[in-house]
Amino acid sequence: MKEITLTLKRELHLPVEAGEISPDKFREKSIGEIEGIKIWEGNRQVALADIFKVSENSGGSGDEVTIRVVGNAAKVRKIGYRTSSGSIIVDGNAGMYVGEEMSGGSILVTGDTGSWLGTKMKGGQIEVKGNAGDYVGAGYRGTTLGMKGGTILVHGNAGQEVGCWMTDGTIRIKGNTGLMPGIHMHKGTIWIEGDCEGRAGGQMRGGKVIICGKTPTVLPSFAFEEIREKVKIGEEKIQGPFYVFSGDMNENGKGKLSVNAPNNPQLKWCEKYVEA
Amino acid sequence: MTELLIRNGFVYDPLNGIEGEKADISIRDGKVAESVGAGATVIDATGMMVMPGGVDIHSHIAGSKVNAGRILRPEDHEKDVERHTPITRAGTGHSIPSTFTTGYRYARLGYTTVFEPATPLLKTRHTHDELNDTPIVDKGCFPLFGNDWHSMEYLQQGRIEECAAYIAWMLRATKGYAIKLVNPGGVEAWKRGRYLVGLEDRVPNFDITPREIVRGICKANQLLHLPHTIHVHTNDLAKIGNYQTTIDTMDSVRGLGGDNKPVIHITHVQFTGRTGSAWHNVGSGAPEIADYVNKHDHVTVDMGQIVFMDTTTMTADGGFQYMLYQLSGNKWMNFDVEVETGAGIVPYRYRRNNYVNAIQWGIGLELALLIKDPWRVYMTTDHPNGGDFTKYPKIISWLMSRKAREKSIARINSIARNKLDLPDIDREYTFSEIAVVTRAGTAKALGLKQKGHLGVGADADVAVYNLNPTKIDPSRDYRLVRKALKKAAFTVKDGRIVVKNGEIVETPMGRTYWVDSQVSEGLMGKVESEMRRTFTEYYTVQMDNYAMDDSELGRSSRVSVKAEV
Numbered sequence: 001m002k003e004i005t006l007t008l009k010r011e012l013h014l015p016v017e018a019g020e021i022s023p024d025k026f027r028e029k030s031i032g033e034i035e036g037i038k039i040w041e042g043n044r045q046v047a048l049a050d051i052f053k054v055s056e057n058s059g060g061s062g063d064e065v066t067i068r069v070v071g072n073a074a075k076v077r078k079i080g081y082r083t084s085s086g087s088i089i090v091d092g093n094a095g096m097y098v099g100e101e102m103s104g105g106s107i108l109v110t111g112d113t114g115s116w117l118g119t120k121m122k123g124g125q126i127e128v129k130g131n132a133g134d135y136v137g138a139g140y141r142g143t144t145l146g147m148k149g150g151t152i153l154v155h156g157n158a159g160q161e162v163g164c165w166m167t168d169g170t171i172r173i174k175g176n177t178g179l180m181p182g183i184h185m186h187k188g189t190i191w192i193e194g195d196c197e198g199r200a201g202g203q204m205r206g207g208k209v210i211i212c213g214k215t216p217t218v219l220p221s222f223a224f225e226e227i228r229e230k231v232k233i234g235e236e237k238i239q240g241p242f243y244v245f246s247g248d249m250n251e252n253g254k255g256k257l258s259v260n261a262p263n264n265p266q267l268k269w270c271e272k273y274v275e276a
Numbered sequence: 277m278t279e280l281l282i283r284n285g286f287v288y289d290p291l292n293g294i295e296g297e298k299a300d301i302s303i304r305d306g307k308v309a310e311s312v313g314a315g316a317t318v319i320d321a322t323g324m325m326v327m328p329g330g331v332d333i334h335s336h337i338a339g340s341k342v343n344a345g346r347i348l349r350p351e352d353h354e355k356d357v358e359r360h361t362p363i364t365r366a367g368t369g370h371s372i373p374s375t376f377t378t379g380y381r382y383a384r385l386g387y388t389t390v391f392e393p394a395t396p397l398l399k400t401r402h403t404h405d406e407l408n409d410t411p412i413v414d415k416g417c418f419p420l421f422g423n424d425w426h427s428m429e430y431l432q433q434g435r436i437e438e439c440a441a442y443i444a445w446m447l448r449a450t451k452g453y454a455i456k457l458v459n460p461g462g463v464e465a466w467k468r469g470r471y472l473v474g475l476e477d478r479v480p481n482f483d484i485t486p487r488e489i490v491r492g493i494c495k496a497n498q499l500l501h502l503p504h505t506i507h508v509h510t511n512d513l514a515k516i517g518n519y520q521t522t523i524d525t526m527d528s529v530r531g532l533g534g535d536n537k538p539v540i541h542i543t544h545v546q547f548t549g550r551t552g553s554a555w556h557n558v559g560s561g562a563p564e565i566a567d568y569v570n571k572h573d574h575v576t577v578d579m580g581q582i583v584f585m586d587t588t589t590m591t592a593d594g595g596f597q598y599m600l601y602q603l604s605g606n607k608w609m610n611f612d613v614e615v616e617t618g619a620g621i622v623p624y625r626y627r628r629n630n631y632v633n634a635i636q637w638g639i640g641l642e643l644a645l646l647i648k649d650p651w652r653v654y655m656t657t658d659h660p661n662g663g664d665f666t667k668y669p670k671i672i673s674w675l676m677s678r679k680a681r682e683k684s685i686a687r688i689n690s691i692a693r694n695k696l697d698l699p700d701i702d703r704e705y706t707f708s709e710i711a712v713v714t715r716a717g718t719a720k721a722l723g724l725k726q727k728g729h730l731g732v733g734a735d736a737d738v739a740v741y742n743l744n745p746t747k748i749d750p751s752r753d754y755r756l757v758r759k760a761l762k763k764a765a766f767t768v769k770d771g772r773i774v775v776k777n778g779e780i781v782e783t784p785m786g787r788t789y790w791v792d793s794q795v796s797e798g799l800m801g802k803v804e805s806e807m808r809r810t811f812t813e814y815y816t817v818q819m820d821n822y823a824m825d826d827s828e829l830g831r832s833s834r835v836s837v838k839a840e841v
Contacts (some may be wrong), residue, residue, distance in 0.1 A: 140351050
């Protein structure tokens with residue numbers, strides 16, 4: 001059991017590319033070696049110790065590594081890049097690409113994160129107490145492979161295009177989201193407990209999007225299927241009732257879009273298609 | 277006066293009949309010399325292999341469609357980023373490297389000359405802008421003919437001489453090096469929503485067939501005395517059973533050359549060598565094509581080998597790219613270049629366990645192994661269509677080692693494995709043959725007399741690989757071959773050391789070759805006045821603004837020839 005605390009020494013003005021902050025990279029290293037790890041600040045390479053004060057609390061057994069980042073790390077990108085085990089706790093904000101390509105372990109951010117949270121993630125858990133930016137669990141621009149597994153939980157709001165090109169895994173947003181959650185998604189689940197700005201599930205081919213709050217309308221390329229009292233996500237049952245649509249018909253998709261009925265009276269027209 | 281001595285290496289210089297003999301290469305002022313003084317810089321190549329710098333005959337490295345491919349694929353660059361160094365610029369790579377990175381990577385492989393094989397006439401200025409930013413290597417480009425209204429009109433009227441004069445004007449205007457034909461007539465048909473099949477279909481609005489275009493342009497090429505033959509991407513590319521079209525195309529110009537000289541180069545034959553009647557029974561047409569090439573002297577070909585990877589396909593053959601989009605469902609682009617040509621781009625991943633891809637992989641290698649004369653088959657991947665050029669060492673190891681092939685064969689789709697002849701082919705290339713298919717043969721085909729060999733007076737483009745051909749057996753130690761060829765120990769360009777131990781140490785500007793074929797003034801005057809009229813009718817660009825000036829090339833190298841007309 002090894003706990004390493006990284007405390008920000010100064011306010012950051014330039015973006016810091018810190019993919020090295022990961023339990024996998026720290027496991028075999030001594031404090032001195034960790035301090036010497038090279039990261040990029042703007043266009044310069046600096047040592048980790050130039051930006052963070054590094055301290056270690058060893059105790060207990062096992063080789064589990066926990067990294068605690070303290071301070072406003074909103075400019076620090078790629079925290080937890082390719083993490084496969086161990087945990088990271090960011091006490092404050094984190095920048096873009098938190099948990100990029102992670103395959104296991106857990107990341108907890110107590111503040112907000114930037115965009116591309118959990119991009120190309122394969123496994124593990126990410127929890128954000130604050131808000132997340134755009135492209136939660138998405139793939140890189142141009143690619144057709146987004147998040148492949150694992151879970152992302154955001155207590156606050158998320159931006160646009162949550163789960164873009166998602167191919168598996170679960171994303172749960174307790175707050176609201178911007179436009180187009182689940183765009184291009186193939187599989188997996190996006191559960192939005194708050195409102196959605198609209199166009200949910202555009203070009204989706206499979207998977208589930210569940211909206212418990214309000215959404216202005218549903219894309220015309222979605223076909224109404226039925227009204228359901230409850231929607232299941234794994235073991236969990238979410239109380240509805242929900243209007244359930246399937247689509248996106250433009251892509252010959254078989255995705256399921258569930259929109260809470262009482263919160264969206266503008267979709268009442270669906271009810272006339274329900275067979276008595 | 278700068279002098280360089282490459283001492284004690286095992287030299288492979290097939291054009292001068294040197295096969296792995298220990299020799300010193302003396303270099304003075306960028307040329308290979310008889311001897312040098314005692315003050316010369318010495319490269320100790322003891323226990324290493326010395327070859328002329330590589331010459332790539334077909335690699336899409338610059339131009340509007342290459343750049344469109346870069347724009348289409350941010351995810352391709354993301355996985356391959358090169359940081360800047362004090363000498364080199366930052367860049368991105370993978371299947372469509374940025375211009376500077378392209379130059380560096382070729383130099384690291386020991387290549388010093390590269391030709392961009394398809395550039396729309398109208399957009400060649402863009403191509404040259406990118407070539408100017410491609411450091412180290414010498415380069416040139418092949419403008420596209422055969423779907424442009426001008427040449428089709430001249431050929432339709434049977435005015436071969438005027439067509440030749442028009443081509444000469446265009447090559448001078450676009451600073452092109454050779455004539456490229458892509459799906460002759462077929463792209464024009466595709467732009468009208470139609471496919472041509474075989475060589476006898478008529479091009480819509482032009483009373484002409486692909487066969488007539490190929491024959492006509494081939495004759496024009498000879499009238500102009502261009503250094504390279506016509507460079508042809510045949511009709512029906514990637515269609516099932518298209519090997520017959522390839523053979524028909526080769527046969528259509530038989531007898532035009534006389535004295536056994538090549539008159540046609542068929543490029544990336546892998547894509548045009550399929551047998552079968554449906555996707556499930558696609559097979560390799562390589563034995564038939566190789567048989568034809570073995571029996572006829574007028575054809576040269578290049579492989580267009582595929583490598584199992586995620587790459588970006590791009591060609592002026594818009595119709596083919598549309599078909600590939602429909603097959604793959606990937607994102608795509610298609611272009612229409614006014615009255616000249618079209619183009620398309622589709623990202624594609626070649627998979628081992630895909631039956632058709634595995635057959636494709638086999639066709640390329642079968643071709644190279646079944647064509648007996650290495651001087652008429654060249655190694656390419658049709659970069660980036662079959663894979664990027666940094667995979668060349670891998671292909672060389674497949675050519676040199678049966679064991680390396682068997683290893684890959686064991687991993688491909690099993691139905692394809694049983695269908696291919698490849699497992700039964702024993703042939704293994706020698707280092708000398710590799711030197712032919714990667715530099716000597718291509719230089720000869722391109723008519724570059726000062727390239728591809730190390731005789732006195734040749735350009736001092738040399739690649740030194742850390743590989744002792746007397747100690748290793750490439751058939752067994754193919755991994756060592758691959759490793760050594762990936763990073764040249766030294767690459768010398770025009771007598772300057774540009775790569776040392778696989779790292780760039782200097783980035784000089786390479787030449788841009790272009791051909792100026794001088795047509796008689798009377799004929800040129802007549803054709804020019806005709807073109808002036810059609811230009812205002814056909815083009816959005818004025819004829820006076822169309823031609824490029826010599827000063828627009830970074831380091832212009834004019835190849836002057838006297839035309840017959």
